[in-house]
Amino acid sequence: MNIADMAMSTSPWLCGEGDYAESVISSRVRLARNLAGFPFAHRAKPEELREALTVSRQALEGANTLKTADFMLMSDLGDLDRQFLVERHLISQEHAEKSAARAVVVGDNEMLSVMINEEDHLRLQSIRSGFQVMEAWRIVNRLDDEIDKQVEYAFSYEWGYLSACPTNTGTGVRASMLVHLPALVHTGQIDKVLHGISQMGLAVRGFYGEGSEVMGNLFQISNRTALGTSEIDIVQSLEKVVKQVLDYEGKAREILLRDARSQIEDKVWRAYGILKYCRKVAHREVMSLTSAVRLGLCLKMVDSISVVGLNSMVFKSQPAHLQKRFGRQMGPSERDVVRADTVRKVLAEEEAKTGTG
Amino acid sequence: MLCDNCKKEPARIHYKEIKDNQVSEFHLCEKCAIEKGIQVPHKKQTFSISNILTGMTEETGSDLSTCSACGLTYKEFRDAGRLGCANCYETFKEQIKPLLRRIHGSNVHIGKSPRSSQGIFEKRREIEDLKMELSRSIESEDFERAAELRDRIKELEKQQEGDE
Numbered sequence: 166m167n168i169a170d171m172a173m174s175t176s177p178w179l180c181g182e183g184d185y186a187e188s189v190i191s192s193r194v195r196l197a198r199n200l201a202g203f204p205f206a207h208r209a210k211p212e213e214l215r216e217a218l219t220v221s222r223q224a225l226e227g228a229n230t231l232k233t234a235d236f237m238l239m240s241d242l243g244d245l246d247r248q249f250l251v252e253r254h255l256i257s258q259e260h261a262e263k264s265a266a267r268a269v270v271v272g273d274n275e276m277l278s279v280m281i282n283e284e285d286h287l288r289l290q291s292i293r294s295g296f297q298v299m300e301a302w303r304i305v306n307r308l309d310d311e312i313d314k315q316v317e318y319a320f321s322y323e324w325g326y327l328s329a330c331p332t333n334t335g336t337g338v339r340a341s342m343l344v345h346l347p348a349l350v351h352t353g354q355i356d357k358v359l360h361g362i363s364q365m366g367l368a369v370r371g372f373y374g375e376g377s378e379v380m381g382n383l384f385q386i387s388n389r390t391a392l393g394t395s396e397i398d399i400v401q402s403l404e405k406v407v408k409q410v411l412d413y414e415g416k417a418r419e420i421l422l423r424d425a426r427s428q429i430e431d432k433v434w435r436a437y438g439i440l441k442y443c444r445k446v447a448h449r450e451v452m453s454l455t456s457a458v459r460l461g462l463c464l465k466m467v468d469s470i471s472v473v474g475l476n477s478m479v480f481k482s483q484p485a486h487l488q489k490r491f492g493r494q495m496g497p498s499e500r501d502v503v504r505a506d507t508v509r510k511v512l513a514e515e516e517a518k519t520g521t522g
Numbered sequence: 523m524l525c526d527n528c529k530k531e532p533a534r535i536h537y538k539e540i541k542d543n544q545v546s547e548f549h550l551c552e553k554c555a556i557e558k559g560i561q562v563p564h565k566k567q568t569f570s571i572s573n574i575l576t577g578m579t580e581e582t583g584s585d586l587s588t589c590s591a592c593g594l595t596y597k598e599f600r601d602a603g604r605l606g607c608a609n610c611y612e613t614f615k616e617q618i619k620p621l622l623r624r625i626h627g628s629n630v631h632i633g634k635s636p637r638s639s640q641g642i643f644e645k646r647r648e649i650e651d652l653k654m655e656l657s658r659s660i661e662s663e664d665f666e667r668a669a670e671l672r673d674r675i676k677e678l679e680k681q682q683e684g685d686e
Contacts, residue, residue: 201608204592208606244524244532262532284604306634318636319608322646324622325631327608331618332625334611336633366627393628447547484523496526497547 167235168246172489176253176292177274179476183295187463187472188411190343190383192298193254194305194400197328197337198287198312199319205329206282214266214282220316221281225270228311230304231279234272239264245494248485254292256280257374277304284329285337287312296407298340302400325392335392340403343372344410347382347460348417351429358413359384365406366390372452381452381479386410422464433461437470440478441512445501451482451508469521470512478511525551527558535560589613649678 178191199205203217225231239247239260247261256269260283268281280288289312291305319327326337333339349355359369370385371377386407388399421429436457439446446454455475461467462475480486482504488495491503523533531551537560539546550558588595594606596614605611611618622629656671 199608204607205605207604208592208594248523248532309634310637313637317638320636320639321608321611321631322635322639323631324611324629325633325635327605327611329604331603331605331622334622335626335631338633390626390628392622392626393630393632395633494524494529497549 168237168242168249168489169492171253171275172249172486175473175477175480178276178292178294179473179480180294181472181476183293183297183300185411186295187459188345188414189296189407190345190476191254191292191294192296192301192340192342193290193292194298194301194338194340195288195290196305196309196326197285197333197339198289198309198326199328200286201317201319203286206284206286207329209282211265217286218266218268218281221279221287222268222270224312224315225279225281227315228308230277230308230311231270231272234270234277236270237268239267239269245485245488249489251373252480252483252485254373255290257283258376259283273304277308279308285333296342296404298342298403299400302338302340302396306396332389333391335390336394336396336399338391338396338399339387340400341370341374341385341387342403342407343383343385344407345381345383345456345459346410346414347456348421349410349414350382352417352420354413354417358410362386362406362410363389365402367403367406380449381456383452383456418460418464429460429464430466433457433464433466437461437467440508443505443508445498446482446505446508447497447501448482448484448504451478451504455479469519470515471518474511474515478508481507481511523549525549525554527551527554587613645678645682649675649682652678 181187183189183192200217200220203209203213203220206214206217209217222236225234225236242250242264247256250256250269251258251261253275255271255275255278257280260267260269260280266282270279270281272278276292278290278292280290289305289308291301291308293301293304321327325335328334328337346355346358349358362369366389368387368389370387371379372381372383372385374385386403388403391399394402436454440451440454440458455478458467458470459472459475462470462472481490484497484500487500487503487507490507495503525531525533526549528551531553533549534552535548535550535555537548539548550560586595586597589606589610590613591609592606594610596617599605599610599614605614605618619629652671652675656668656675659665659667659671
């Protein structure tokens with residue numbers, strides 16, 4: 166699938182499948198791997214980087230799990246395409262900014278992808294909808310096994326998989342879940358919970374991963390350490406902490422319903438009204454409006470829109486997504502108009518599906 | 523997202539301006555933002571793990587030691603928080619060991635290993651199991667068994683040295 170086709174569809178990992186899908190948007194596991202015998206990407210000479218790219222590409226082409234994948238050289242992509250891939254959670258901002266001898270491979274309906282020559286030679290990523298981080302690990306692990314048969318990884322018996330940044334050395338695993346926590350934010354308990362999460366040795370990040378900010382009450386919870394713990398243990402302790410956090414969120418929702426039902430209902434329906442009738446809207450605003458409606462959906466106040474509909478609004482509203490869909494560059498003001506049209510259209514379709522509106 | 527002004531560089535500075543009750547949003551690249559006289563908070567805000575990392579590394583007299591494979595100096599590693607190649611981990615072993623412990627709370631890899639080294643990991647696990655059994659048999663004063671185990675461990679450890 167090329168970028169133009171992707172732009173017309175929602176990422177399959179936003180399908181609303183998996184446990185707790187109304188609160189857990191997605192689960193992701195990535196593995197950092199380097200090729201033995203090459204300097205790490207930032208230290209490699211241009212010809213070494215190109216060779217690492219060739220070796221990686223061959224190995225990926227030989228992997229069964231990536232049989233139908235698309236290989237894209239970053240240097241073949243324009244700025245808008247790269248930004249689109251960042252919004253799609255397929256590449257990092259850092260990868261979008263450098264292009265020589267860098268590539269991305271996208272397979273399995275965007276649920277499995279590889280960045281080549283980012284900070285590490287290979288960054289394998291598996292994303293699934295909902296609470297499916299173990300499944301994501303299983304799939305990325307299988308791809309890793311397939312690559313392992315064809316290349317020699319930089320590995321130490323003592324310290325595991327060696328990475329450019331020592332924070333990734335060991336298993337090279339970063340497992341994360343994108344979790345919606347509106348009630349903890351509204352009841353002012355979120356700081357306490359985030360503090361607790363960091364004391365458990367996990368990290369919290371924003372919507373686009375490391376260094377990004379939190380929007381629409383969506384928090385990305387992930388492991389912080391990668392050495393001295395097995396992959397399964399990393400995944401299981403993330404599962405445990407996220408379940409605990411969801412439990413707190415559930416209790417906070419009960420409190421909201423008990424003590425502030427009419428305020429919440431008002432907030433939910435006002436947000437719904439804006440999404441339905443807006444003529445100009447910024448992405449940040451869509452994030453916060455969809456957050457309110459998502460809460461309304463979970464609290465059974467709203468039934469005319471699905472989780473998938475909300476997910477699709479959030480993703481389609483992103484700047485590069487809008488520009489790719491409409492096939493042209495647009496300034497912020499024009500984007501706000503087109504975004505409002507897009508959001509209204511998604512909502513109208515959802516209402517038609519549920520026979521409401 | 524591209525800069526609203528030059529439409530070439532990626533937009534890095536995002537800000538809102540309220541003028542005559544009208545909110546406008548701007549997305550500019552660093553260069554255009556500076557040209558327009560907008561204060562850029564920091565050249566590049568990269569307060570990430572790597573910065574904290576640099577603070578965690580040892581400040582020893584080894585700043586000049588250099589990796590023989592890629593030429594990275596210890597000072598360069600301390601400044602950027604990135605190692606240059608697999609061999610750097612050997613070169614700066616003494617400094618990296620405590621660093622890894624501070625980051626991860628451990629400096630021994632447990633978990634997956636590449637196909638090429640699986641035999642060695644199985645051996646390592648077997649040795650650990652045997653050592654556990656050894657201490658149990660000493661506790662229960664089964665010295666005959668303990669002697670057997672000790673010999674087996676010695677043998678495996680010798681093989682292991684050869685492998686690694």
